Amino acid sequence: MIYTVTLNPSVDYLLEVEPFQIGETNRAKAQSMVPGGKGINVSRVLKRFGISSEAFGFTAGFTGDFIKEELSKEGITHRFIETNGQTRINVKLQTKTETEINGQAPIIEKAHIEQLLSQLDILEVNDVLVLSGSVPSILPSDIYKRIIERVKPKNVPVFVDTSGASLESAVQASPFLIKPNQDELEDLYQEKVTDLGSAVKLAKKTIEKGVENVLVSMAGDGAALITKEKGYVATVPKGIVKNSVGAGDSMVAGFLFAHMQGMDVEEAFRFSVAAGSATAFSEGFCTLEQVQSMISEVSIDII
Numbered sequence: 001m002i003y004t005v006t007l008n009p010s011v012d013y014l015l016e017v018e019p020f021q022i023g024e025t026n027r028a029k030a031q032s033m034v035p036g037g038k039g040i041n042v043s044r045v046l047k048r049f050g051i052s053s054e055a056f057g058f059t060a061g062f063t064g065d066f067i068k069e070e071l072s073k074e075g076i077t078h079r080f081i082e083t084n085g086q087t088r089i090n091v092k093l094q095t096k097t098e099t100e101i102n103g104q105a106p107i108i109e110k111a112h113i114e115q116l117l118s119q120l121d122i123l124e125v126n127d128v129l130v131l132s133g134s135v136p137s138i139l140p141s142d143i144y145k146r147i148i149e150r151v152k153p154k155n156v157p158v159f160v161d162t163s164g165a166s167l168e169s170a171v172q173a174s175p176f177l178i179k180p181n182q183d184e185l186e187d188l189y190q191e192k193v194t195d196l197g198s199a200v201k202l203a204k205k206t207i208e209k210g211v212e213n214v215l216v217s218m219a220g221d222g223a224a225l226i227t228k229e230k231g232y233v234a235t236v237p238k239g240i241v242k243n244s245v246g247a248g249d250s251m252v253a254g255f256l257f258a259h260m261q262g263m264d265v266e267e268a269f270r271f272s273v274a275a276g277s278a279t280a281f282s283e284g285f286c287t288l289e290q291v292q293s294m295i296s297e298v299s300i301d302i303i
């Protein structure tokens with residue numbers, strides 16, 4: 001079974017506002033509300049690929065109830081722990097340039113963390129764990145590291161997609177894969193990433209620290225995958241970006257799906273990039289058919 005953990009889920013409130021003017025009353029041309037959060041998005045994309053997973057994490061209040069109801073409608077199994085307050089609402093403004101305002105996490109207590117850790121004790125060999133998204137500031141920033149260390153004896157591959165201090169500490173626990181974007185990689189090393197070459201250099205440093213696979217996304221500028229054995233860089237398909245929310249999560253889901261289908265590393269990388277772009281070019285999330293039709297547009301160089 002695949003388990004995704006979203007410590008900080010959200011209701012994503014997507015608003016199409018064009019033109020958008022700061023300081024004015026802007027009116028939306030279209031709007032929608034969807035359950036969000038990176039782990040949840042990974043579960044959603046996997047479901048669209050025909051793979052089931054179980055979503056873990058914390059939810060609270062009416063926004064949390066909305067998330068659970070909508071996920072059930074989508075056929076995604078979940079086991080969220082109810083905390084106090086309200087799950088955040090993240091505003092995604094679809095204007096000429098995409099602008100996001102991510103809300104604050106609700107109150108999470110020590111007992112809730114303990115509950116999550118014991119839930120994760122059900123993991124067994126052959127399971128996969130995905131730890132995705134920001135760590136609420138009320139939680140210890142090294143919680144992903146603690147989770148990875150806790151499941152390590154079970155030999156479960158752990159995928160991590162996060163930022164800042166939680167990414168830095170997760171790296172110390174040598175997960176199976178991390179997926180930093182350009183900003184996250186820069187933050188990790190306090191060093192500018194200007195192109196794929198500089199991303200590759202930092203990704204290789206991360207491999208030396210013990211991470212098994214580093215998948216770097218640089219939006220429309222390409223992607224890189226560095227493993228213990230090899231390095232690959234990819235071009236991304238060309239197209240019109242409709243909504244890039246969840247493009248990175250689609251990459252993670254794509255790599256995981258491909259890995260489970262037994263594709264080799266290069267093909268899994270190609271599939272993953274195609275999945276990211278297929279989501280970026282869609283209003284919502286990619287379908288398997290869209291990804292398959294985009295695979296031939298991803299060209300890969302071994303470096």
Ligand SMILES: Nc1ncnc2c1ncn2[C@@H]1O[C@H](COP(=O)(O)OP(=O)(O)OP(=O)(O)O)[C@@H](O)[C@H]1O
Nearest residue numbers: 181217218219220236244246247248273276277280
């Ligand atoms: N302009 C674009 N053209 C083509 N593909 C894109 C573009 N933007 C994003 N993508 C696809 O989405 C993938 C992830 O993009 P990005 O680097 O923005 O990740 P991210 O910041 O983690 O995304 P998010 O947080 O929005 O989910 C890219 O590797 C690529 O496949």
Ligand SMILES: O=P(O)(O)OC[C@@]1(O)O[C@H](CO)[C@@H](O)[C@@H]1O
Nearest residue numbers: 010036037038090102133134246
């Ligand atoms: O604030 P975080 O946890 O870093 O990111 C949360 C978020 O922006 O990520 C997803 C897209 O990747 C959205 O569904 C969600 O709103």
